[in-house]
Amino acid sequence: MDAIDTLVEEFARLPGIGRKTAGRLTFFLLKRPRDEALRLAHAIQDVTERVVFCSRCANVSEDELCAICRDPRRDPRLICVVEEASDIRIIERSGGFRGLYHVLHGRLSPLEGRGPDTLTLELLERRVGEGGVDEVILATNPDVEGEATALFLQRRLQPLGVRVSRIARGIPMGGDIEFVDEVTIGEALAGRREL
Amino acid sequence: MILLSLELQGFRNFTSLSLPLDSRGAVLEAPNGRGKTNFLEAIHYLSLFRSFRGAPDSEVASFGTRSFVLHGELTREGDRRTGIGVAVDGARKRLAVDGRAGRPAEHVGTALSVVLCPEDIRLVQGSPGRRRRYLDVVLALSSARYFHALQEYRRVLRHRNSVLQSGTQADVALLEPWTEGLLRHGAVILRERLRFLTRWGPRFAEISAQLAGTSAGALSWRYESSSLPAGEAVEASLRQVVSVEQPVSIGQAEASGMLALPDQDGGPASYQPAARRPSADFPDAPGLDDVTAALRAELERRAWLERRRGVTLVGPHRDDLSFHSLEPSGAERDLRKFGSQGEQRTAALSLRFLELEVLSHERGELPVVLLDDVFSELDPRRSRELLGFLAPGQQVFLTTPKPLALDTSLDLPRYTIAEGTVRAA
Numbered sequence: 378m379d380a381i382d383t384l385v386e387e388f389a390r391l392p393g394i395g396r397k398t399a400g401r402l403t404f405f406l407l408k409r410p411r412d413e414a415l416r417l418a419h420a421i422q423d424v425t426e427r428v429v430f431c432s433r434c435a436n437v438s439e440d441e442l443c444a445i446c447r448d449p450r451r452d453p454r455l456i457c458v459v460e461e462a463s464d465i466r467i468i469e470r471s472g473g474f475r476g477l478y479h480v481l482h483g484r485l486s487p488l489e490g491r492g493p494d495t496l497t498l499e500l501l502e503r504r505v506g507e508g509g510v511d512e513v514i515l516a517t518n519p520d521v522e523g524e525a526t527a528l529f530l531q532r533r534l535q536p537l538g539v540r541v542s543r544i545a546r547g548i549p550m551g552g553d554i555e556f557v558d559e560v561t562i563g564e565a566l567a568g569r570r571e572l
Numbered sequence: 573m574i575l576l577s578l579e580l581q582g583f584r585n586f587t588s589l590s591l592p593l594d595s596r597g598a599v600l601e602a603p604n605g606r607g608k609t610n611f612l613e614a615i616h617y618l619s620l621f622r623s624f625r626g627a628p629d630s631e632v633a634s635f636g637t638r639s640f641v642l643h644g645e646l647t648r649e650g651d652r653r654t655g656i657g658v659a660v661d662g663a664r665k666r667l668a669v670d671g672r673a674g675r676p677a678e679h680v681g682t683a684l685s686v687v688l689c690p691e692d693i694r695l696v697q698g699s700p701g702r703r704r705r706y707l708d709v710v711l712a713l714s715s716a717r718y719f720h721a722l723q724e725y726r727r728v729l730r731h732r733n734s735v736l737q738s739g740t741q742a743d744v745a746l747l748e749p750w751t752e753g754l755l756r757h758g759a760v761i762l763r764e765r766l767r768f769l770t771r772w773g774p775r776f777a778e779i780s781a782q783l784a785g786t787s788a789g790a791l792s793w794r795y796e797s798s799s800l801p802a803g804e805a806v807e808a809s810l811r812q813v814v815s816v817e818q819p820v821s822i823g824q825a826e827a828s829g830m831l832a833l834p835d836q837d838g839g840p841a842s843y844q845p846a847a848r849r850p851s852a853d854f855p856d857a858p859g860l861d862d863v864t865a866a867l868r869a870e871l872e873r874r875a876w877l878e879r880r881r882g883v884t885l886v887g888p889h890r891d892d893l894s895f896h897s898l899e900p901s902g903a904e905r906d907l908r909k910f911g912s913q914g915e916q917r918t919a920a921l922s923l924r925f926l927e928l929e930v931l932s933h934e935r936g937e938l939p940v941v942l943l944d945d946v947f948s949e950l951d952p953r954r955s956r957e958l959l960g961f962l963a964p965g966q967q968v969f970l971t972t973p974k975p976l977a978l979d980t981s982l983d984l985p986r987y988t989i990a991e992g993t994v995r996a997a
């Protein structure tokens with residue numbers, strides 16, 4: 378396979394990018410000045426080499442602990458569980474949450490062969506089991522898979538003696554956290570219900 | 573609604589077609605095999621974004637291709653025009669409403685149409701899936717809540733079956749979240765179906781009696797549930813609704829003029845809009861909690877069997893609807909198995925009339941009516957009934973292989989189809 382095909386192939390693997398777009402991106406880069414195109418390559422290299430997962434919350438981080446876990450002003454008694462690290466950025470923008478996070482890196486989806494062992498569940502249970510946590514807020518998406526994941530987590534966490542709640546109103550049924558505005562997220566967190 | 577224009581590219585035998593449409597509709601007259609049904613299929617595709625014949629998109633695309641495009645412009649009373657475009661390329665389906673991209677689920681029913689065709693008889697004599705689909709389509713187009721529940725339910729079901737397929741080893745803790753999802757959305761579906769059947773049962777009886785031309789022809793329907801078994805210990809109120817025995821009060825209906833038989837010219841005189849009827853005429857359907865409890869109990873009862881079979885055995889996806897005639901002896905006859913062709917056709921036609929009436933009522937607008945060669949199957953009296961059922965101003969597209977010999981005031985422009993083109997006849 379030649380170099381162009383290889384790059385098209387790689388782009389096409391990215392979410393939301395079909396073969397047509399992959400081709401367009403490839404030829405766009407070919408037409409740019411050499412160092413400009415290489416900036417993208419370096420950025421990708423940087424990300425993969427420097428970014429690791431926070432050992433406490435599994436958020437993306439450049440250190441052992443992520444910036445949020447290191448922040449002494451955050452309340453460690455409150456943990457907000459999200460599906461993806463990208464969800465944290467959205468909740469943070471709402472400015473309404475001062476606790477810590479936990480990133481599952483996915484959700485239950487038997488159809489795609491995703492069971493509990495593909496999530497960072499053990500890490501979460503260990504965190505809660507160590508004590509010092511009052512409440513776990515489940516902020517998985519309010520769709521079929523997110524709801525199932527929330528229920529599964531609730532069953533696993535409640536025996537550990539922690540309060541478990543679910544973000545409540547605001548997020549439209551079947552909506553994706555990624556597409557909900559900050560005000561709505563803030564309201565949803567404030568109006569969470571205990572499970 | 574009124575469909576103002578239709579454009580097709582690579583849709584069945586229409587390589588490229590762009591046609592302004594008359595607000596009254598049209599008669600498409602052409603020998604069989606010219607693609608008359610394809611034309612109706614295209615109009616209906618704009619409603620549900622799939623073929624009403626159950627054909628996969630690959631089959632809808634012109635022979636030897638994988639892609640097609642269709643675009644329709646429609647208008648509704650007191651509203652601006654709306655353009656709906658669909659582009660299918662292989663497995664990819666893109667949608668634009670007024671030029672803005674959208675998901676099919678957001679725009680299902682934006683264009684509203686109902687098809688009547690000879691295959692409708694399979695609604696009665698065919699598999700339960702056809703009858704469930706009938707309920708699902710009518711209810712989803714009537715209620716956003718039902719539509720949402722239905723979509724979620726189907727997704728949960730696939731996940732749950734996937735867990736069950738891991739066999740008797742399937743972890744209880746892994747199954748539970750999907751069981752809860754199944755209950756949550758399944759209960760909404762079940763309750764809405766029961767409410768619908770309770771509420772519209774009397775109209776179904778009236779319409780079928782009207783079509784049969786005699787009050788003795790009134791049909792009843794009954795919901796056959798996989799989760800609300802008759803004869804089991806179910807809540808009393810629930811059982812009442814589960815076996816919805818329609819108290820067909822023909823006498824009353826006749827007295828109120830609802831069963832008025834058509835006058836000789838078969839005009840719309842016999843049409844009784846549902847909107848004028850009191851809406852409190854259906855008994856209380858069971859609450860969501862009752863339905864959920866019954867579903868849960870049945871799921872628990874059959875849990876072991878589900879594990880053995882590796883599939884979800886309880887829920888609205890396993891239910892059926894039966895149609896019954898009342899014999900002079902007082903006995904009931906199940907038309908699915910023991911109905912004559914004529915009786916089955918009457919039941920099917922009644923279901924379609926009801927669909928038109930329900931959608932007009934729930935949506936507050938008249939669906940476009942698509943009649944695919946229906947008159948060749950009907951006697952003149954029932955043909956008149958059918959035409960009498962159409963509301964003034966309702967857009968109608970009908971196909972026929974030979975000139976229609978209908979004694980009717982229906983005045984429609986006539987078109988013919990040849991070589992993938994539609995022309996004025």
Ligand SMILES: [Zn+2]
Binds near residue numbers: 435436443444
């Ligand atoms: Zn962290």
